[in-house]
Amino acid sequence: MKAKDGLLCGEFFMLGDIACAEGAICAGCRFFAGYPITPATEIAQRMSERLPLVGGMYIQMEDEMASMNAILGASWAGVKAMTATSGPGFSLMMENLGLGIMTETPCVLVNVQRGGPSTGLPTLVGQGDMMQARWGSHGDYSIIALSPSSPQELFDLTIHAFNLSEIYRLPVLVMTDAEVGHMTEKVVIPPVEEIELVERRKPTVPPEAYHPYHVEPGEWVPPMAIAGEGYRIHITGLTHDERGYPATADDSAQWPLVQRLVDKVEKNRDRIIRLEMDRMDDAEVAVVSYGIAARIAAWPIQMAREEGIRVGLLRLITVWPFPDEQVRDLAGRVQGIVVPEINMGQIVREVERCAAGQAEVISVPHPGGGIHNPLTVLNAIRRAAGRKTEG
Amino acid sequence: MGLKTNGYRLDKTLETYAEAEGLREEVYGRHPMDDLLRTERLPHIWCSGCGLGTALTCFLSALRKSGLDLDKVVVVSGIGCAGRVAGYVRLDSFHTTHGRAIPFATGLKLGNPELKVVVFSGDGDLVTIGGNHFIHAARRNMDMTIICVNNFNYGMTGGQVGATTPIGAITTTSPYGNYEYPFNISALAAASGAVYVARWTVLHARRLERSILEALLKPGFTFIEVISPCPTGFGRHNRQREGLDALRYYREHGVIRHGADLRETDIQLGGPLVEGKFVDVSKPTFLEQYHQRLDRLQEK
Numbered sequence: 001m002k003a004k005d006g007l008l009c010g011e012f013f014m015l016g017d018i019a020c021a022e023g024a025i026c027a028g029c030r031f032f033a034g035y036p037i038t039p040a041t042e043i044a045q046r047m048s049e050r051l052p053l054v055g056g057m058y059i060q061m062e063d064e065m066a067s068m069n070a071i072l073g074a075s076w077a078g079v080k081a082m083t084a085t086s087g088p089g090f091s092l093m094m095e096n097l098g099l100g101i102m103t104e105t106p107c108v109l110v111n112v113q114r115g116g117p118s119t120g121l122p123t124l125v126g127q128g129d130m131m132q133a134r135w136g137s138h139g140d141y142s143i144i145a146l147s148p149s150s151p152q153e154l155f156d157l158t159i160h161a162f163n164l165s166e167i168y169r170l171p172v173l174v175m176t177d178a179e180v181g182h183m184t185e186k187v188v189i190p191p192v193e194e195i196e197l198v199e200r201r202k203p204t205v206p207p208e209a210y211h212p213y214h215v216e217p218g219e220w221v222p223p224m225a226i227a228g229e230g231y232r233i234h235i236t237g238l239t240h241d242e243r244g245y246p247a248t249a250d251d252s253a254q255w256p257l258v259q260r261l262v263d264k265v266e267k268n269r270d271r272i273i274r275l276e277m278d279r280m281d282d283a284e285v286a287v288v289s290y291g292i293a294a295r296i297a298a299w300p301i302q303m304a305r306e307e308g309i310r311v312g313l314l315r316l317i318t319v320w321p322f323p324d325e326q327v328r329d330l331a332g333r334v335q336g337i338v339v340p341e342i343n344m345g346q347i348v349r350e351v352e353r354c355a356a357g358q359a360e361v362i363s364v365p366h367p368g369g370g371i372h373n374p375l376t377v378l379n380a381i382r383r384a385a386g387r388k389t390e391g
Numbered sequence: 392m393g394l395k396t397n398g399y400r401l402d403k404t405l406e407t408y409a410e411a412e413g414l415r416e417e418v419y420g421r422h423p424m425d426d427l428l429r430t431e432r433l434p435h436i437w438c439s440g441c442g443l444g445t446a447l448t449c450f451l452s453a454l455r456k457s458g459l460d461l462d463k464v465v466v467v468s469g470i471g472c473a474g475r476v477a478g479y480v481r482l483d484s485f486h487t488t489h490g491r492a493i494p495f496a497t498g499l500k501l502g503n504p505e506l507k508v509v510v511f512s513g514d515g516d517l518v519t520i521g522g523n524h525f526i527h528a529a530r531r532n533m534d535m536t537i538i539c540v541n542n543f544n545y546g547m548t549g550g551q552v553g554a555t556t557p558i559g560a561i562t563t564t565s566p567y568g569n570y571e572y573p574f575n576i577s578a579l580a581a582a583s584g585a586v587y588v589a590r591w592t593v594l595h596a597r598r599l600e601r602s603i604l605e606a607l608l609k610p611g612f613t614f615i616e617v618i619s620p621c622p623t624g625f626g627r628h629n630r631q632r633e634g635l636d637a638l639r640y641y642r643e644h645g646v647i648r649h650g651a652d653l654r655e656t657d658i659q660l661g662g663p664l665v666e667g668k669f670v671d672v673s674k675p676t677f678l679e680q681y682h683q684r685l686d687r688l689q690e691k
Contacts, residue, residue, distance in 0.1 A: 031502055033494075052685055057501045062527040066494035069487065073467075073498025076485065077506065081498065099488050227483040227499055228506050230462040234429065234478055236486035245432060246478060246486075 006054040007192050014187040016151035016180045017042035017084075020110055021050065022187075023158030024082050026195055029108070030056035031081040033070035035063055035089060038122040039178040040112035043084035064089035068096035071107045076235065078200075078226040080162055084110035086178075088119060090129055090136070097171055098137035099237045101261060104213070104222070106165035106200065108158065110174040112181040113342075115368030125178040126368030127291055127342035133173050134320050140258055142265035144272060145173040145320040147290040151185045157317070163198040164272065168264055169221050175319060177342070179292040179371065200224055207231045212244040213257070220264035265321055274317040275326060279305070283312035285384045286334045286359075287377070288327065288351050290316040293340045296371050300378035309385040322350045331355035336384025340364035340377050360384060427451045427461075429481050436475055440626070440634020442593035442619025446540050447476055449596055449617075450511065453603035464507045467496040469521060472547045472621075473513035473540040490521030493528045496535050504678055507607070508534070514541040518576045519554040529583035531677045532611045538603065539576060539614065542621035543658075550624030557660045561628035578653040580614040581670045587613035588670035590656070592641040593620070595666065602668060611676045618664060629660065 008022055021043045024032070032047040034040075048058040057074075061067040064085055071081035085093060090111045100107060115121030116128045129136075133145045144164050148154040154176055161172040203210045203223040212233050215222045225231035238246040239254045247253030265272065279301070280286065287297045294315040304311045314330060316323065327350070331337060337359050339348040348363040355361050364380045366372050379389040422428070428451075437443045454464065461482060468477035470489035477484040487495045492510045500508045510517070517525050517539045528535065544562050545551040552565040555576060559568045577590045587609050591599035599617060606613035620626055620637030631637040641664060648656075649667040656665040675683065 031498070033498060052688070057681075059497070059501060061494060061497075062523050065491060066497075066524050066527070069491040069494035070498035070501075072487075073485075073495040073500075074502035075498070077499045077502025079502040081502070096488055096491060099491075103485075226503075227465045227485075228463050228503055232462075232481055232483055234484045234486070236478060237488055238486065245429075 005192075006050075008189050009191050010189060012187045012189065013184060014151055015042060015184050016154045016176065016182060017112065018046050019151040019155035019187045020084065020158050020174070020176070020181070021046035022189060023155040024108065024162070025050055025054055025056075026189065026192055027080065027159040027162035028197060029080045029082045029162060030054070031071065031074035031079045032056070032058050032083065033061050033067040033074070033081070034083050035061055035067050035085065037086045037089045039114055039181050040084045040086045040089075040110065042181070043110060043112070064092035065095060068093040068109070069099070072096060072100050072103070072105045075105045075107045076227050080106070082108040082110065084112065086112050086114045086122075087116045087126070087129055090132065094132070094136040098139060098141075100171040101137065101141045101143070102237050103235050104169040104224070105171065106169050106224075107171045108161045108165055108174060109171050110158070110176065113175065113177040121369045123178065124369040125292060125342055125371060127177055127293060128346070128368055130175060130319060130341070130343060130346045133175050140262065142262045143173060143320050144168065144170065144265060144318070145175045147175050147316060147319045148180055149291055149295045149315065150180060151183055152187050154180055155187050155189065159195060159197070163196070166198045166200050167221070168268070169224060170265070173320075175291070177292050203231070211242040213240060214242040215260065220260060220267060269321050269323075272318060272321060273323045273326070275323055276313075276315040276317060278313040278315070280312035280314060280330075282310050283334055285309060285311040285336045285338065285381055286314055286330055287311065287338045287340065287381065288314045288316065288330075289340050290319050290347065292371060293342050296374060297340055297377055299374045300381055303374075303378050304381040304385070307382075307387070309381060309387065311381050311385070316347070319347065322354075324354050327351055327354035328356070331358040334359050335386070336360040336362060338362045338364060338377065338380045338384050340366070340372050340380070342366045342368050342371065424448060424451045427454070427481055428479055432479055435479055437472060438623045440620055440622040440637070441472070442542070442617070442621075442634070442637075443473055443476070443540060445593040445596055446538065446599070446617045446619060447479065449600040450509075450538060450603055451480070453600045453607060456604055457607045459507050459607065463505055464509065465496075465499055467492045467499065467508065467510050469512040469516035471513040471516045471545065473511060474516055476511040490516055490519075491524065492516065493521060493524040493535070493537070497528060497533055500534055501678075504534075509536045509538065509607070511538045512540070513546070514539055514543070514555040514576060515545045515553045518574055518579065522554070522574075526579065526583040529580055529585045529612045529614070532584055532586060532674060534610060534612070534676045534678055536603075536606045536613045537615070538617060540617045540619045541576060542619045542625055544621060544625040546621045546624035550621070550628070557658055559660050560625070562625065573658070575653070575657045577614070577616045577656060577669055580616075581653050584612065585614045585670060586611040586672050586674060589614075589668040590616040590618065590666045592618040592645055592664060592666060594638045594641040595645065605671070610679075611674065618666070
């Protein structure tokens with residue numbers, strides 16, 4: 001079924017990567033720059049086919065550094081822009097992710113994670129880039145990263161990522177993985193008029209009164225003029241003042257700039273953070289997880305319930321900023337927290353930090369290349385509940 | 392009165408103008424390019440004897456003569472001394488990461504094809520760290536004008552060897568003389584598909600300006616290599632202690648040869664500096680190619 005302007009609408013049996021591309025198109029993305037990489041390639045393929053049909057532009061760049069830079073350039077030309085990659089490309093994008101953060105450029109970066117380090121396991125799942133998502137580019141900043149658990153959610157969160165990137169003016173990361181990206185499931189695409197879209201806030205003052213990085217008191221995010229509108233903006237990756245001019249002689253501009261880059265995310269945590277709770281009301285044990293690992297936890301949670309263990313799930317849809325308060329509260333209510341993730345223990349560190357000794361935190365690591373054996377998760381739940389483990 | 396003119400001879404009109412603006416003593420004199428410069432950011436950071444001022448002036452004069460809508464002209468730079476140009480022009484301008492000006496500019500151009508995109512940066516930025524982006528943008532015949540100021544070294548970081556440093560040249564990281572073969576970047580641009588390639592020293596400012604004007608008005612990937620003195624980083628180790636020494640060297644060694652065989656344009660210490668317009672051909676640009684394909688699609 002095709003709706004107006006070449007946008008899809010209806011129910012589909014769709015690959016996660018393709019759902020991601022369609023989500024971007026529904027969000028108004030009209031520029032994609034990328035470089036082929038397993039398991040994200042289907043996103044680029046879909047975009048190369050679909051974007052020209054909806055008045056957009058696809059370009060295959062020479063590498064991922066170029067891809068990331070090209071989407072920043074397109075964003076400054078006024079177009080919603082995206083790139084998609086996996087671990088090795090994500091590493092190359094870190095340089096210009098930083099430029100996007102420093103220049104406050106809205107765009108979306110999708111990482112279909114695979115096993116690493118290095119070339120690792122190109123076709124197999126991993127969640128090993130979660131800390132890189134938070135800290136991968138040099139210097140201090142805060143970031144927004146989302147973690148979908150299904151093709152439908154990959155579609156939904158890609159749209160959400162575009163909205164967040166326009167609201168907070170920063171690159172937003174969609175941290176999916178090879179399982180979700182290569183999973184085919186039902187995906188419902190609503191009519192475009194039912195999709196909530198956020199458009200960029202433009203300056204209302206004339207060019208001579210416009211300072212690209214001036215924010216009104218009580219605001220965090222400046223309105224954004226783009227190239228070609230007569231504002232004659234200057235944008236730099238150097239530390240800059242409100243005019244956008246380099247101010248590198250001392251820390252006088254560094255303080256307010258970096259503080260604001262952090263604050264615009266951290267002070268809006270309540271608006272940004274999305275979580276899903278399942279059977280947490282009476283829980284004595286909580287599973288805290290995200291992405292495909294959270295989905296794997298469903299069966300062990302059910303088994304544990306049948307054994308009489310009151311266990312629930314807190315699924316992180318927003319992984320960054322990390323939901324400190326919610327996990328702190330949770331840790332005060334349960335005796336144990338189990339954290340399965342397809343890495344050697346990354347987000348569990350955040351959980352431990354927030355739990356601060358209030359509850360026992362049990363890491364359930366996996367190096368990637370497969371998903372957890374559900375029994376491993378079940379045993380961790382049993383341990384957290386003080387039961388004997390089996391099998 | 393006592394206007395400090397900093398070497399510029401002000402005519403009567405300008406003097407009156409400065410007075411009328413109440414600028415008087417604090418004024419260093421108005422420059423004919425002031426309306427194209429972010430004068431509040433001046434003085435610039437460039438050393439005495441550097442060629443970047445000349446290269447920038449040639450660019451701005453060419454831009455003025457081009458008749459292009461200045462609101463649609465965007466300047467993109469990378470990192471380095473030449474990379475600071477983006478910060479001095481009163482145009483939409485972007486100072487990006489090291490080596491990445493061209494892919495950023497590619498995004499701008501494709502995001503809004505109405506823009507005239509100019510990349511102004513140095514040899515280390517565009518051709519060493521950014522070499523891959525450079526050859527690919529040329530290969531695509533991406534619609535943009537590249538002005539590459541070649542001073543044969545990394546000036547801003549203190550004069551290190553680069554991919555353009557001639558064999559034998561002394562730099563702070565080739566203290567015994569450079570032993571790596573350098574790129575001939577005009578030849579590289581031409582081999583990669585640039586439709587316009589010219590090389591001029593900053594001594595040949597009028598010719599440089601004319602070439603930049605031609606490049607600005609020509610569709611596709613147009614490239615100007617500007618040979619420039621860097622007395623602080625390069626010259627003082629290589630018998631061009633002052634900027635003027637370099638200019639004298641350009642006068643003595645410059646050989647204008649339009650359409651030269653690019654195999655004969657390598658730059659060697661003490662050798663001839665072949666300059667001129669090397670390439671001026673026409674072929675469909677990236678966007679023209681793209682639209683041609685799409686039009687066929689829509690006809691089906």
